[in-house]
Amino acid sequence: MxxxxxxxxxxxxxxxxxxxxxxxxxxxxxxxxxxxxxxxxxxxxxxxxxxxxxxxxxxxxxxxxxxxxxxxxxxxxxxxxxxxxxxxxxxxxxxxxxxxxxxxxxxxxxxxxxxxxxxxPTVLLWCGFCALLLAASLIDWDTTYLYDDLTGPLLWAGLVSALMGWIPVSLRDALWGAVAGYLSLWSVNQAFKRLRGVDGMGYGDFKLLAALGAWLGWPMLLPIILGSSVVGAVVGIGMKVSGALREGKYVPFGPFLAAAGVGVLLIGPKQVAAWFGWPM
Known part of the structure; x- marks a missing residue:
């Protein structure tokens, strides 16, 4: 070792x-x-x-x-x-x-x-996964932008790692995780846009969830979305009540997606699946 x-x-x-x-x-x-x-x-x-x-x-x-x-x-x-x-x-x-x-x-x-x-050696892949998520989260928090220069490499690294067998996710689960991750938030945003006439979230969020799906597999998308939504809502309400969130501003969703993804990784997808009663 x-x-x-x-x-x-x-x-x-x-x-x-x-x-x-x-x-x-x-x-x-x-x-x-x-x-x-x-x-x-x-x-x-x-x-x-x-x-x-x-x-x-x-x-x-x-x-x-x-x-x-x-x-x-x-x-x-x-x-x-x-x-x-x-x-x-x-x-x-x-x-x-x-x-x-x-x-x-x-x-x-x-x-x-x-x-x-x-x-x-493969632990270094997960370290890189966490490092990219940390950088993307901080930039998103500061600027409300999730740059393709970070989400793109993260997505492709997940798919290649699955293809090579470096991570315990099959290529099929990784590919569908990327597709479903992107389309799930894209669909929600399209529905919101039809109702309100404006985008409800940035396209960077779709790409980030696609990257998380590639690394963790499609079964983990629902826990990631639920976890990030709950924590994001609590933080957003807290900032609104405390006055930290100015009028007309919003809390970026990317950091909460990233935190939920890291949480799933560290807890373990099998344990998370067990909590939901899913075979894995």
Missing amino acids: LVALHPAGLFVLGLMVGSFLNVVVHRLPLMFEQTWKADARDILGLPEVTEPELTLSTPASRCPKCGHAIRWYENIPLLSWLALRGRCSACQTPISVRYPLVELSCGLLFLACGLTQGSQ
Whole structure:
């Protein structure tokens, strides 16, 4: 058994991946915004505007307040934030607690995968599954967008993993899970649109549920939809009552779909099926 596949090793790996996810969550929406602006200028015939190159690797991380370049020892997952007491070493500007929380969350997800899926190479697939869902959820929460650059690879990775026998889901169940996952929410949205004249949810939600169906199989779609709907409704009502949800705004559904999918994975599809009285 490789040390890296031990739950403790996966926890450390998760902390490092979580540090990278912070970059993805912050920069990916900005990268798309740059692309959208360039496309809009091209369509409208406006002059091009040269903007600084922004990718997931460039420019190097800096303090947004003073421009201080983050040194390697200031970028150690979790530990650096604690050592710096949550402040920039140069200007003492507070660093959001969200950064270490994302790192810790990713570490705990990887640890949970190790404990529930076993110390075998395929556990890394489930770690990647959780990492993509975490990044997509945070971006959706911030922007209400679920990008195809995340849901697309997640969907295809699930189908290929089923085809190769790397996950305990047959290709048939994975394929129908993807189809049924997409069509189920698409159908609900179409009915809502006919009644109200507007979309009730984004198309990214359809693609995310399709990806979850590919990884977990079609029998798990109903538990995922029920679980995410209940938790989403409770959170939405709570935010509305507390005033955290402003008028005209809505709570994105993607994070709750993702959380329900991870919940099914960690509890175990067989156990979830048993709760519903389904043979599996």
